[in-house]
Amino acid sequence: MPEEIKRLEERLSDFGLAARLGALRELVGRAGAGEVELPEPTGMVNVHFHTFFSFHYRDWSPSRIVWEAKKIGLDVAGSVDFDVLDAMDEMFAAGDICELRTNVALETRVFAHDFAGKEFSSPGEPGVLYFMGTGYTRLPEPGSEAEAILDRMRAGARARNEAVLERLRPVLAPIEIDYESEVMPLGPSGSVTERHLLGVFQAKAEALFPDEADRARYWAERTGLSADDIRALFGDTAKFRTAIRAKLMKRGGPGYQQPDETTFPPIADVVRMTAAIEAIPCATWLDGTRAGEEDAGKLADWFVGLGCLAYNMIPDRNWNLKHAAEKELKVRKLGEAVAAARERDLIFSIGTEMNNYGQKFVDTFAAPEIAPFWDDFRDGAYILYGHTLMQRAGGKGRMSPWARDAFGSDRAAANAFYLDVGRRGFPPAAAREALSKLPEDCGAEAIRQALSP
Numbered sequence: 067m068p069e070e071i072k073r074l075e076e077r078l079s080d081f082g083l084a085a086r087l088g089a090l091r092e093l094v095g096r097a098g099a100g101e102v103e104l105p106e107p108t109g110m111v112n113v114h115f116h117t118f119f120s121f122h123y124r125d126w127s128p129s130r131i132v133w134e135a136k137k138i139g140l141d142v143a144g145s146v147d148f149d150v151l152d153a154m155d156e157m158f159a160a161g162d163i164c165e166l167r168t169n170v171a172l173e174t175r176v177f178a179h180d181f182a183g184k185e186f187s188s189p190g191e192p193g194v195l196y197f198m199g200t201g202y203t204r205l206p207e208p209g210s211e212a213e214a215i216l217d218r219m220r221a222g223a224r225a226r227n228e229a230v231l232e233r234l235r236p237v238l239a240p241i242e243i244d245y246e247s248e249v250m251p252l253g254p255s256g257s258v259t260e261r262h263l264l265g266v267f268q269a270k271a272e273a274l275f276p277d278e279a280d281r282a283r284y285w286a287e288r289t290g291l292s293a294d295d296i297r298a299l300f301g302d303t304a305k306f307r308t309a310i311r312a313k314l315m316k317r318g319g320p321g322y323q324q325p326d327e328t329t330f331p332p333i334a335d336v337v338r339m340t341a342a343i344e345a346i347p348c349a350t351w352l353d354g355t356r357a358g359e360e361d362a363g364k365l366a367d368w369f370v371g372l373g374c375l376a377y378n379m380i381p382d383r384n385w386n387l388k389h390a391a392e393k394e395l396k397v398r399k400l401g402e403a404v405a406a407a408r409e410r411d412l413i414f415s416i417g418t419e420m421n422n423y424g425q426k427f428v429d430t431f432a433a434p435e436i437a438p439f440w441d442d443f444r445d446g447a448y449i450l451y452g453h454t455l456m457q458r459a460g461g462k463g464r465m466s467p468w469a470r471d472a473f474g475s476d477r478a479a480a481n482a483f484y485l486d487v488g489r490r491g492f493p494p495a496a497a498r499e500a501l502s503k504l505p506e507d508c509g510a511e512a513i514r515q516a517l518s519p
Contacts, residue, residue, distance in 0.1 A: 071093070074096075075130070078090060078093075079125055079127045079130050083156060087159055089129070090132075091163055093133060094163055104136055107140070107141045108138070108139035108141070109444055110139065110428050111141055111142040111143075111428075112143060112418055112427070112428045113144025113200070113446075114144060114416060114418065115131045115145055115146065115418075117131060117145050117153045119145075119153045119255055119257055121259045121261045121421050123421065123425070128157045129159075131143060132157065132163075132166055133164060136165075136166050138428070141447065142166075142168070142448060142451050143161075144169035144415075144447070145157045145170050146172065146173050146198065146200075146419070148223060149172070149173075150219075150220055150223075154203075165495075167455075167491075167492065170201070171198055171378075172202060173198045174219055175325075175330045176194070176195060176330050176336055177193050177194055177325075177326075177327045177331070177333065178195055178332075178358075181358055184356075185358055186358035187350055187356075187359070193326075193327065194329075197348075197350055198347075199340030200348040200450055201345045201465075202343065202345040203344075203454055203463065204343055206342060211339075212339040215331065218331065219331060222330070222331065227259070227260065230263065230322075231243060231245055233320060234314060234315075234320060238270075241271060243266055261307070261311075261421070261422075264307040265307070268303075271285065278297060279293070282296045282300070296309075303423065304422075333372065337372055337373050341373060341465060344461070345463075346374075346413070347373045347375065347376070348374060348376040348378050349369035350377075350379075351377060351378065353383065354399030354402060355396070359403075362399070362403045362406040363406045363409075366407060366410050375412065375413055375464060376415050376450070377407045377413070378415040379400070379403065379415075379416050380416070380419060381436045382430075384397060386430070400436070404442060408442065412477075414443050415447075415450060416447075431443065445481075449485045449488055452485060452489075455494065455498065459501035459502055460506065464480060472509070487513065487517060490517035500517060503516070
């Protein structure tokens, strides 16, 4: 790769937004001049990229994610960050610059009072599950209940991180860490995760114990692992941090505290916040092996009853497995979950996260284990983009009063319409301009015609 292109790509994750977007515009210009080859869209999608606004293991910004998606021919790229919508405006701007369909989502952990005794997608934590909203296009109105809920989510994430650090202080001594000055600056908007804490722990130990043997003894004394085992991990950041996190922060470790109904927001709060700004409440599913997820149909019905119209899955973690028995079980459970979602006309939201080391950029949809679901997964990404386009262009997204009037409770008809819009509505900026010229009370057919070639 020419050095100048590499330099521009590195600038895509600068903490200054103007620098990121400026570098992206220059890269697109150089692609137009033939200096970078951009393929035709391949039909591949990933609407579950975490960004550096929460944690991305390569520290990629929304601009970098959109550029990389363009470089390999993704049709749709979507961001997902924990407890914040800080990536939203940049995802849309980058999508316009690169002429790529984009979507924005938010992920959090919630408490489900209806199932306080069952395990879901957060192993070992009954009543706690991961949950999402997707298709966000704006922030809540100032002073609204939705704004208060979103603010509490951000504040709650910080409080949980600080509590972990406080519990670990006596364990980490003589290392000392200031959360405000040493941890928060690792995220461009101050929104950080446990994985950022791990990075600080690692860097501080390297500074305090430059000798490898001394450093290995330090970590061995605090984790219960042998110094030899620790030293063998020093050359692999991913494995080292995973081991330290498992021993210090996860269940049984000194930094861990069993969550209860006060630790995370009630699931109903996140649904209300999401629906209030006409985004789409989105259920999440891990692997179907725990009591709360065991019955795919019952779980899907509960999510639909809460108001969910979309269903998030991470296919790669359910088929790309080494052990045959585990793989057989999880592929079967994935099929059951997909079937339950199909039967209820839920919108599929899928991706590979990249919020842990080594995760791939996009799933292998040609794999025989998930090839039968490929149309569902791709179409779900198009539907989410179609909703996003309609909501940004004139407030006619899937959760809008316009959609309720047009489709009522017919989820299949609504999905078919937004799928069509998602396919036709390209490139994004031109599609929004075409839609903005329509009268406010226009119908579905007029929208289709406006987006026709």
